[in-house]
Amino acid sequence: MLVLGLETSCDETGVALYDSERGLLADALFSQIDLHRAYGGVVPELASRDHVKRMLPLIRQVLDEAGCVPTEIDAIAYTAGPGLVGALLVGASCAQALAFAWGIPALGVHHMEGHLLAPMLEENPPQFPFVALLVSGGHTQLVQVDGIGQYTLLGESLDDAAGEAFDKTAKMMGLNYPGGPEIARLAEKGVVGRYTFPRPMCDRPGLMFSFSGLKTSALNTWQHSVSAGDDSEQARCDIALAFQQAVVETLTIKCKRALKQAGMKRLVIAGGVSANKALRSSLEKMLGDMKGDVFYARPEFCTDNGAMIAYAGCQRLQAGQHESLAISVQARWPMEQLPPL
Ligand code: KG4
Ligand code: ZN
Secondary structure (H helix, E strand, O other), X not given: OEEEEEEOOXXXXXXEEEEOOOEEEEEEEEEOHHHHHOOOOXXXXXXXXXXXXXXXXXXXXXXXXXXXXXXXOOEEEEEEEOOOHHHHHXXXXXXXXXXXXXXXXXXXXXXXXXXXXXHHXXXXXOOOOEEEEEEOOOXXXXXXXXXXXXXXXXXXXXXXXXXXHHHHHHHHOOOXXXXXXXXXXXXXXXXXXXXXXXXXXOOOOOOOEOOHHHHHHHHHHHHHHHHOOOOOHHHHHHHHHHHHHHHHHHHHHHHHHHHHHHOOOEEEEEOHHHHOHHHHHHHHHHXXXXXXEEEOOOHHHHOOOHHHHHHHHXXXXXXXXXXXXXXXXXXXXXXXXXXXX
């Protein structure tokens, strides 16, 4: 089955062609980062308008790259939520219009299920069951995954998502959007031990997270440094390192707890923050000590992309799931509401 995947939930237009027999044939991405940078974050209306401009050229591009014609496509998968409503509607209406014109089914995919399954596109994919840490700009969740659509939420953030905390911490130090990669870059030059931030909610049992206090610690430290006359690059690097270490250690502690609670030794990490090298190596060490395994996607498939949507959609379409021509998206959508395969 050849599936065209469309991703438009936020500030990236992603398009891909995935074939159930041949694997990923082509994928293309247009990132709107430059468009939103001047505003320090995503401007929803600008995002929607840009998706409209990029979608059809990107579809033509992947068809060319894969050497395919539209009549070969069996179905279309698009991100139906969660995300920015206007942005989601661009992908949904484009998918439904093409599906109607080409006489093929379309299926709305859950964005976080797309992220969760992205490591399946790699050479050594994880086997079910496993524990997943989903860490993106909008979500921080620990999920027990027994199969596609068999999700049990083990824990999540009470306030900011991990990626959001990276973005806000970067912004308050005057760094560019998105802040995650910027913090990671500066942290490489940070002096270990100059600052130490708290590991929120680690001293009590449970699998919930809270990142807003950590972000405030970083803000206070930066403001103290500036008022003491030090607004240097090195001060930013030292704060970036302390912040990243606190997030990474907190996520590692909670992942270890979740694996113990679920009685598992397989961990999947997905979403934009799973591209973070310090997080990957900390989790690799923890799983190495446990004689377990950690799985993640290549960096470009950790952040938003069309390939994960084409893959997730293909699994559900092959199992016979499809939907009517109605164009409907969901800004909020708990993943546990998805049907099992
Ligand atoms: O999955 P994603 O592309 O979009 C959402 O679904 O939200 O995640 C974007 C988030 C942003 O907050 C970004 O700062 C963060 O992922 N991110 C990173 C890194 N690369 C992206 N955070 C930490 N380290 C990175 N290397
Ligand atoms: Zn995402």
